[in-house]
Amino acid sequence: MEGHCEAVLQGVKGVVAAAHGLRILDKPKQVTKADAHDVQMLAEKPAFKVLQRACDAINESIPLHRIMAVFADTAEAINAGDYQLAALVSGNDNDQSTTLAKRVQTGQFLCWAIREVEAALKDLQQTAVNLESRLGMRPDFGMLFSCLGRGHYFYGGVDYDLSLLRTQFPHMPLIGFYGNGEIAPSNHKQNGGSELLQYSAVLGLFSRS
Numbered sequence: 001m002e003g004h005c006e007a008v009l010q011g012v013k014g015v016v017a018a019a020h021g022l023r024i025l026d027k028p029k030q031v032t033k034a035d036a037h038d039v040q041m042l043a044e045k046p047a048f049k050v051l052q053r054a055c056d057a058i059n060e061s062i063p064l065h066r067i068m069a070v071f072a073d074t075a076e077a078i079n080a081g082d083y084q085l086a087a088l089v090s091g092n093d094n095d096q097s098t099t100l101a102k103r104v105q106t107g108q109f110l111c112w113a114i115r116e117v118e119a120a121l122k123d124l125q126q127t128a129v130n131l132e133s134r135l136g137m138r139p140d141f142g143m144l145f146s147c148l149g150r151g152h153y154f155y156g157g158v159d160y161d162l163s164l165l166r167t168q169f170p171h172m173p174l175i176g177f178y179g180n181g182e183i184a185p186s187n188h189k190q191n192g193g194s195e196l197l198q199y200s201a202v203l204g205l206f207s208r209s
Helices: 047-056 075-079 117-135 160-168
Strands: 012-019 022-024 029-035 038-042 067-072 084-092 097-100 109-115 141-147 174-179 182-185 194-197 201-208
Touching (some): 012 182, 022 117, 038 047, 047 097, 047 109, 067 075, 075 109, 141 160, 141 182, 160 174, 182 201
Parallel strands (some): 141 174
Antiparallel strands (some): 012 201, 022 109, 029 038, 038 097, 067 084, 067 109, 084 097, 141 201
């Protein structure tokens, strides 16, 4: 077993993108100290304190399960929406560092974001519109691969992601599944490639070529 599977779709044209559904809480700051998965300093300030201030702006205690780190090589890339994601594992009171699910390098830029229902629906709808525009025609079928942290669990018992796509593309066949980690094309890897995501929805639209 090689630990992967693949499929080839012949005779169709397709486009794929991911929707993250995040609201950015603060401005990008340079990572000035990091060690493996621990981000210790942001712009020479303790990373956990920076996170606390970002959450103060939304008048909430830190909802660990909804906080994501957004990071890239430059602040401009983040502002343009070209970034990577890492879930927050913990905020550490002892040294005021934060632990993330991915490694962040010293010198990169990072800001904090929160997963929200309104942002998630807006992002998925815009992703669907953009994909249809790139496809250049109405799709004949679609594929949706969503995180278990979305769907019924995220939307209070109703899968609004699925409802939105059914409204956007009436009668379009749609297949997919919920998983623990989503894979989508990445702009961050050299020579293309894919990236493992968290708490995202990956949508593919396809038409007969």
